[in-house]
Amino acid sequence: MKRISKCYIGLVLAFLYAPIVVLMVYSFNSSKSRAVWQGFTFDWYRDLFSNDVIMGSLYTTLLCGVLAALVATVIGSMAAYGLGKNKKAKSALVLSVAYIPMLNAEIVTGVSLMLLFTLIGLDLGFFTMLISHITFCIPYVILAVLPKVRQLDWSLYDAAQDLGCTPMQSFWRIMFPELLPGIGTGFLLSLTMSIDDFIISFFTTGNGVSNLSITIYTMAKRGIKPEINALSTIMFTVILAILVIANVGAAKKDNKKRSMRI
Amino acid sequence: MKRNACLIPLYVWTAVFVLFPLAIVVYFAFTRDTGNGVALSFESFTRLSDPMYLGVILKSFKIAIISTLICIFVGYPVAYILARSKSKMKLVIVILMLLPMWMNFLLRTYSWLSILENTGLVNTLLAAVGLPKIRFLYNEGAVILGTVYNYLPFMIMPIYITLLKLDESHLEAAADLGANPVQAFLRVTLPFSVPGILSGVSMVFVPSVTTFVISQLMGGGKVPLIGDVIEQQYRVVNDWHFGSALSVVIMVIVLVFMYFINRGDVESNNGNGGRLLR
Structure with a gap:
């Protein structure tokens, strides 16, 4: 890379990371105010675990994320499998409807679901939020799994049956392992979308059930608690660590294959 | 099965x-x-012609269009540099570009307040070197900064992925045929990357035009957008009819927008030959 290019990339990265670095630094600030630096402390990390509001929303966020991702992965993967062998024109119509929650403005999705729940008399809360999350996660699963279905070699499926497998066996033993990476991606994508969601949750939850985003939004009006900064620093570091480990692992594999052509 | x-x-x-x-x-x-x-x-729709609401809709458009353009101009070079780079660091940088998305976007946006507010980092620095303080926050510029900050990676990634598919030999051919680097870029690389730009635009424009959180945090409620009005209608005023009318307006905007994006995408996807000849 030329020097100018390097500087430019550096500047953009600085722009993307400036608020994150500031947030992490302030999670160690002993002053409650975000304006002044009063010295280093671990207090917020200690207080975090005794803060019921934050720990409660973390629990809600994770539970909702995992459940929504699970259900969306099952429905989305089945749909992708069903769509994969259809003619492109036919599946295009189904897809354009199925992708609506992904393409539509989030606020409209949130509002429309809120109207539905209110009209059919469901109390807004964890269950309604979960249904909404499943709704907007399904398209991402289809998006991740469909290419894998299109790559399937159907002669293997037939071959397995020629060799005495039942259709079910040949699906689970031959086709499913091929789809697994796509299904995994779909699950992780759903989990990420669900954990980070604010707008749709904001409209579809109620009765004091709030995920981290909503708790942060409520706090932003009165001033963010430093404990939240501490929690985000922990979460960010964990994800960073997972990515580093995963990539170092992948790089080692690559090295063995002597195919370091990045 | x-x-x-x-x-x-x-x-x-x-x-x-x-x-x-x-x-x-x-x-x-x-x-x-x-x-x-x-x-x-049709009362809800006739109410929309009220100058106040028209102004809000126009402002939402203005902010979304400016933000999208900034994302293209800032993001394209990043995608281009990364796609053409052969450095080992490339993959690391791509991951670094995506990583911020795993930190809650409200918190990241809120953190800009600590940097830019009157008693914030930048103004403290300015004061330290004897310069006057600048009011960064609670205006349209701040909302634009917030949207660009949040959606820039969504512009970089699709362009990057499209440019990765560009075969170097096309550029060599252009050079052999007498094109200088600028011409080669304008007539080969840029047209090739149109689908990437278009999907980037759709990923940036739709959330920017409908946001209500960024405008509340960065604009301090002084820059209301369509999203803010919808939120008020449902959560404060409880006028579901008017709120729904505004939602229908947004749906129509998204539909029209998607139609044009898809058309552009199909046209620029007519195979490599057509694209290079144009």
């Missing part, structure tokens, strides 16, 4: 939780509570 049976859960879920709710929104948008029953009415 019957393949069409696999689609049944999707059909049921989409009908009940996607299409039916949207139908309810449309129903509310075109009706009004008259006191003794609900009647067909």
